[in-house]
Amino acid sequence: MSTTKVDPTLNAKVVPVSTHLEEAEEDNRMFGFIVFLLSESVIFLSFFVGYIVYKTNATDWLPAGFEGLEVREPFINTIVLVSSSFVIYFAERFLQKENLWGFRIFWLLTMAMGSFFLYGQAVEWMGLPFGFKDGVFGGTFYLLTGFHGLHVLTGVLLQGIMLGRSFIPNNYAEGEYGVAATSLFWHFVDVIWIVLFLLIYVWR
Amino acid sequence: MTNQTGNQEQRTRDLKRVFNWRRVLGLSVLTAANLAISYWMGQQAYGWLPPQASSESVLVDKLFSFMTAVGTFIFIGVTGTLLYSMIYQRAAKYDPTDGPPIEGNTKLEIIWTAVPIMLIIWIGTVSFQTYDQMSLLEPFAPAVMKTAGTLPGDQKVAVPGDLEPTEREMPIEVRSRQWSWEFYYPEADVSSTELHIPVDKRARFKLTSEDVIHGFYVPAFRVKQDIIPGREINFSFTPIREGRYRLRDSQYSGTYFASNQTNVVVESEDNYQKWLANAAQTPLSPAENVASESFDKAAEGSISLGWATVRPAPAPMVNYTSSEKDTYE
Amino acid sequence: MSNAVETRPPKTPPELTQQPAPGAPDNWRRFFSFSTDHKVIGIQYIVTAFVFFLFGGLLAMVMRGELITPEADLVDRTVYNGLFTMHGTIMLFMWTFPMLNGLANYIVPLQIGARDMAFPRLNAAAFWMVPVFGVILITSFFIPGGPSQSGWWAYPPVSLQNPTGNLINGQALWLVAVALSGVSSIMGAVNIVTTIFRMRAPGMGWFRMPAFCWTVLSAQLIQLIGLPALTAGAVMLLLDLTVGTSFFDPARGGDPVLYQHFFWFYSHPAVYVIVLPIFGVFSEIFPVYSRKPLFGYKVVVVSSLLITLFSLVVWVHHMFASGTPGWMRMLFMFSTMAISIPTGIKVFAWVATVWGGKIRLTSAMLFALGGLTTFLFAGITGIMLASTPFDIHVNNTYFVVGHFHYVINGAVVMGFYAAIYHWFPKMTGRMYYEGLGKLHFALTFIGINLIFLPMHPLGLMGMPRRVASYDPEFAFYNVIASLGGFLLGVSTLPFILNMLSSWVRGEEAGDNPWRAIGLEWLVSSPPPHENFEEIPIVVSPPYGYGSDEPLVSNEPAGHPVGNPEGKVGQGAIA
Numbered sequence A: 001m002s003t004t005k006v007d008p009t010l011n012a013k014v015v016p017v018s019t020h021l022e023e024a025e026e027d028n029r030m031f032g033f034i035v036f037l038l039s040e041s042v043i044f045l046s047f048f049v050g051y052i053v054y055k056t057n058a059t060d061w062l063p064a065g066f067e068g069l070e071v072r073e074p075f076i077n078t079i080v081l082v083s084s085s086f087v088i089y090f091a092e093r094f095l096q097k098e099n100l101w102g103f104r105i106f107w108l109l110t111m112a113m114g115s116f117f118l119y120g121q122a123v124e125w126m127g128l129p130f131g132f133k134d135g136v137f138g139g140t141f142y143l144l145t146g147f148h149g150l151h152v153l154t155g156v157l158l159q160g161i162m163l164g165r166s167f168i169p170n171n172y173a174e175g176e177y178g179v180a181a182t183s184l185f186w187h188f189v190d191v192i193w194i195v196l197f198l199l200i201y202v203w204r
Numbered sequence B: 001m002t003n004q005t006g007n008q009e010q011r012t013r014d015l016k017r018v019f020n021w022r023r024v025l026g027l028s029v030l031t032a033a034n035l036a037i038s039y040w041m042g043q044q045a046y047g048w049l050p051p052q053a054s055s056e057s058v059l060v061d062k063l064f065s066f067m068t069a070v071g072t073f074i075f076i077g078v079t080g081t082l083l084y085s086m087i088y089q090r091a092a093k094y095d096p097t098d099g100p101p102i103e104g105n106t107k108l109e110i111i112w113t114a115v116p117i118m119l120i121i122w123i124g125t126v127s128f129q130t131y132d133q134m135s136l137l138e139p140f141a142p143a144v145m146k147t148a149g150t151l152p153g154d155q156k157v158a159v160p161g162d163l164e165p166t167e168r169e170m171p172i173e174v175r176s177r178q179w180s181w182e183f184y185y186p187e188a189d190v191s192s193t194e195l196h197i198p199v200d201k202r203a204r205f206k207l208t209s210e211d212v213i214h215g216f217y218v219p220a221f222r223v224k225q226d227i228i229p230g231r232e233i234n235f236s237f238t239p240i241r242e243g244r245y246r247l248r249d250s251q252y253s254g255t256y257f258a259s260n261q262t263n264v265v266v267e268s269e270d271n272y273q274k275w276l277a278n279a280a281q282t283p284l285s286p287a288e289n290v291a292s293e294s295f296d297k298a299a300e301g302s303i304s305l306g307w308a309t310v311r312p313a314p315a316p317m318v319n320y321t322s323s324e325k326d327t328y329e
Numbered sequence C: 001m002s003n004a005v006e007t008r009p010p011k012t013p014p015e016l017t018q019q020p021a022p023g024a025p026d027n028w029r030r031f032f033s034f035s036t037d038h039k040v041i042g043i044q045y046i047v048t049a050f051v052f053f054l055f056g057g058l059l060a061m062v063m064r065g066e067l068i069t070p071e072a073d074l075v076d077r078t079v080y081n082g083l084f085t086m087h088g089t090i091m092l093f094m095w096t097f098p099m100l101n102g103l104a105n106y107i108v109p110l111q112i113g114a115r116d117m118a119f120p121r122l123n124a125a126a127f128w129m130v131p132v133f134g135v136i137l138i139t140s141f142f143i144p145g146g147p148s149q150s151g152w153w154a155y156p157p158v159s160l161q162n163p164t165g166n167l168i169n170g171q172a173l174w175l176v177a178v179a180l181s182g183v184s185s186i187m188g189a190v191n192i193v194t195t196i197f198r199m200r201a202p203g204m205g206w207f208r209m210p211a212f213c214w215t216v217l218s219a220q221l222i223q224l225i226g227l228p229a230l231t232a233g234a235v236m237l238l239l240d241l242t243v244g245t246s247f248f249d250p251a252r253g254g255d256p257v258l259y260q261h262f263f264w265f266y267s268h269p270a271v272y273v274i275v276l277p278i279f280g281v282f283s284e285i286f287p288v289y290s291r292k293p294l295f296g297y298k299v300v301v302v303s304s305l306l307i308t309l310f311s312l313v314v315w316v317h318h319m320f321a322s323g324t325p326g327w328m329r330m331l332f333m334f335s336t337m338a339i340s341i342p343t344g345i346k347v348f349a350w351v352a353t354v355w356g357g358k359i360r361l362t363s364a365m366l367f368a369l370g371g372l373t374t375f376l377f378a379g380i381t382g383i384m385l386a387s388t389p390f391d392i393h394v395n396n397t398y399f400v401v402g403h404f405h406y407v408i409n410g411a412v413v414m415g416f417y418a419a420i421y422h423w424f425p426k427m428t429g430r431m432y433y434e435g436l437g438k439l440h441f442a443l444t445f446i447g448i449n450l451i452f453l454p455m456h457p458l459g460l461m462g463m464p465r466r467v468a469s470y471d472p473e474f475a476f477y478n479v480i481a482s483l484g485g486f487l488l489g490v491s492t493l494p495f496i497l498n499m500l501s502s503w504v505r506g507e508e509a510g511d512n513p514w515r516a517i518g519l520e521w522l523v524s525s526p527p528p529h530e531n532f533e534e535i536p537i538v539v540s541p542p543y544g545y546g547s548d549e550p551l552v553s554n555e556p557a558g559h560p561v562g563n564p565e566g567k568v569g570q571g572a573i574a
């Protein structure tokens, strides 16, 4: 029979094998989600590259009669969004310590901060003197902020779902993939915003 | 059954076989034959191309001939080996045994990594030199700019065929549209749908498009350049052979793309000046234009089984017009 | 049949082989259901893709009919333009990508010793998007204004012109379909990458993984990096087309060349997405039918990753004649040529694998060898195209069309056929008819050379691509090409006949008719639900032909493994 000895060094490298498909899927979800996020970041990267190319090559970049974007309010918005990343971190910590109410409060706070950001964004859009048809500046501005805003909105909605599910008894007893993924997504959206802010508002 | 040491022996035996003298001799003969065939193919390659009507075409054809020879050598070498195996190393009908368990050979692997590296450095260098000599656009400067003030290619002195590199005339303006070509000669205020250029003289162009991307392409000159709307692109080459050639749109530009062709006439300086003067006397008139004529016919509703199309620009008003049809050079 | 029927292991009970999942329909109907079994999904992908191949091929037949005479007489010019646009789009997005996902789906979990893909439901969802965007794309033939007519690159401004002025036009539907195809591909890629990283059987370290899985991994990584860039460009184009932004509209300050960069940043690597798994197929097939290990296994698999890397930095070679500055042309000329190094390593390794073997020219082997030679030819014309000064002459001529059909129709489609013949017994439990397979090969090989070889002289003479009419000097070669094209169309008939009849009434195949080494050959044909009763423990590298090491240390399937390599002659011997 060919049943020879198994190389003892192998076991160290062995990937965990789950016997049931459902279990395997649980294990793999976070990995898959990270792969997905890495891939998605390339979309943003492409938009950024497009923005840089337009900005460096365009002859008249800003729409006629427009002096440049207001930085103050967007900066406040930025502070709120970036701090929410820390808040969501604490929410997760509470969940790990199985303090459900702590989790819910901080989680809700994150949602509030995200919504504040969206509100601020909407106010800014309303007040702008140019539209998305006004040259490539108008186009890229609304494309970038809009596409990012869509992600913030998705994040807030996901957070809502996770919050709701925390009321199902024992649902989060052993940690929860959904919570971890949502919070990772939130950090991702944050980092993208920082780059976006630097490119659009800070870079003159 | 072979065991570890058995494999080892087998391997050394294989190596010895590689250095067998008869093998070396046989291989050299085969290589020489391959070299000869490859050289011959390289010479044939010139015959697959249109006439060499510009100094650029001389350079490009030489490059192509060189690459054909190298390519033939690789192709024959690899497929020859495969064919040999396919013919002489077949398993007998009921032979279930395996071949020798050779898993690799570091020396061989290093060789066949190094050889392609050297080959592409070679091909790359020759290509680079060729491109540099052609100087269609400047090799190391962004020559395609919105406000191009200088003429790329000017500083180059050693452009073959560029007999008077110091002489600078105003470039011919190439105006491309859906779907027609118009050539405007600023110093004579002449426009024409047929391109006339004097032989043995660097011809300079300013390429513009009014609607979509078109491509300026004359196979006999081996030159091509996309024309980007919203930009002015400076382009130059040197015709060296008198005759009548085809100029084609090379960048797909919509419905009547295929018919967007015209003729180029390369003629002596005298004839060129005569033609220019003659054209300057002729009043403007609408040119012959396949696209707008067929569009009008289709619009009359006689026969059209097609889908909606962009309306062609009206036939250009020119001093000189010629048939757009192929003239069978 | 063969001489050693007795040695065949006892048959797995039918409950195990027929049932794709407990409670699922147990017959052909399962292929029309939302099954989450990777094997069912794999076959769903393959069959769907092949139907689209026939459709795309039918369009090509009409094109060749038009091109057999110089005048634009068979179809209107607009129709011709729609035909080649849809031909290219369908062939790439609805034939090659789904086909590759099908192969990867079926084979990768079996080869790495997994029970299924990492995310079975995501897998099914990704598949079912294929018919959806397929229907969207084909619907565009029937709307006013017809399908997209801007070529498969959809370069603006032509793609923005929209002569009907309707919001729902061929170009918009095209963009929606391509976007959905991208979403589906990303879903597939996340799934496959996760599966390969996380679900390999114990003992299967990276250098014990079969070459096919390596190439699939390399290809899917390209999808993950490249597709988002195309998506970005497509979104901007769609906005320009529908809501009136001006990203790519030069008349309003936009930059059409930027679109070209977005497009080729993905679409160049996409050609390696297509060809890499075919390299994997070659690496699987040559050892089996030469009965020798894959020569230089480690170098071969690592060179796949190198190709992935290089492929991301060569895209400008499609834009040598565009508005690119000279330094960019030279830079990308060199980077493009560098691709021939890792590719050459593979080619030479395959030749060395075959060399000195005990070769059996089965249909699979013939297609693999044929594919390798056409690939070699195309690679050499590819290097010529990479040389900027020469490319400036032949860019957008039939030389390019010849180059890429030699790879894509020569190497890739022949590679698909090789893969199908090789794994057909595993997928269906039945043998195909060898004679029909060989006829299929002969017709295909002759057809391909007859149609695509004459395209090279045509391009050298200066015949542009995408033309419905041409100057009479090009007529001679076009007639040959058209005849070759029709032959190529006919060549699919013996294949279809072979597959259908063998699936229904072919000879029983047994678990390992080729006496191949690999986890997929240890389980029954077709493999049972969840593939392995017990996950195998891998103890040696793949392709151990000629050496006596066992591949696994336990009994993976529902029968004894006595003999993992299947040493004793069994099944068909060609």
Ligand code: HEA
Binding pocket: B074, B078, B115, B116, B117, B119, B120, C271, C272, C274, C275, C317, C318, C336, C337, C339, C340, C341, C343, C344, C345, C347, C348, C375, C376, C378, C379, C380, C381, C382, C383, C385, C386, C387, C391, C394, C395, C396, C400, C403, C404, C407, C408, C412
């Ligand atoms: C699967 C598909 C596939 C593959 C694998 C390739 C492989 C290659 N292609 Fe091709 N290509 C296409 C599909 C593919 N291509 C398509 C679809 C288009 C056109 C799209 C369109 O316009 O619609 C295109 C167009 C295209 C162009 C643009 C032409 C133009 O539009 O003007 C260029 C230019 O550089 C190019 C180059 C190459 C090169 C260098 C390789 C290399 O990867 C080849 C490497 C292989 C070898 C070289 C052979 C093996 C190597 C050796 C034996 C070693 C020794 C050899 C040497 C040292 C030379 N291709």
Ligand code: HEA
Binding pocket: C053, C054, C055, C056, C057, C058, C060, C061, C063, C064, C084, C085, C087, C088, C089, C091, C092, C095, C096, C150, C151, C152, C153, C401, C405, C408, C409, C413, C451, C465, C466, C467, C468, C485, C488, C489, C490, C492, C493
């Ligand atoms: C995987 C990719 C792939 C494949 C497999 C093919 C396969 C074929 N291609 Fe294609 N081709 C492209 C990708 C591909 N092509 C691309 C990307 C372009 C560029 C498009 C552009 O410029 O935008 C192109 C362009 C292109 C052109 C150039 C058009 C032009 O520039 O004007 C031509 C011309 O001959 C051509 C021909 C063919 C032929 C004859 C086949 C043959 O293999 C087809 C074989 C035939 C069949 C398989 C049909 C069999 C059908 C029957 C027997 C009928 C029965 C079936 C039913 C009733 C459903 N192709």
Ligand code: CUA
Binding pocket: C065, C066, C067, C068, C069, C070, C071, C072, C073, C074, C468, C469
């Ligand atoms: Cu008939 Cu073109």
Ligand SMILES: [Cu+2]
Binding pocket: C267, C268, C269, C271, C315, C317, C318
């Ligand atoms: Cu490419």
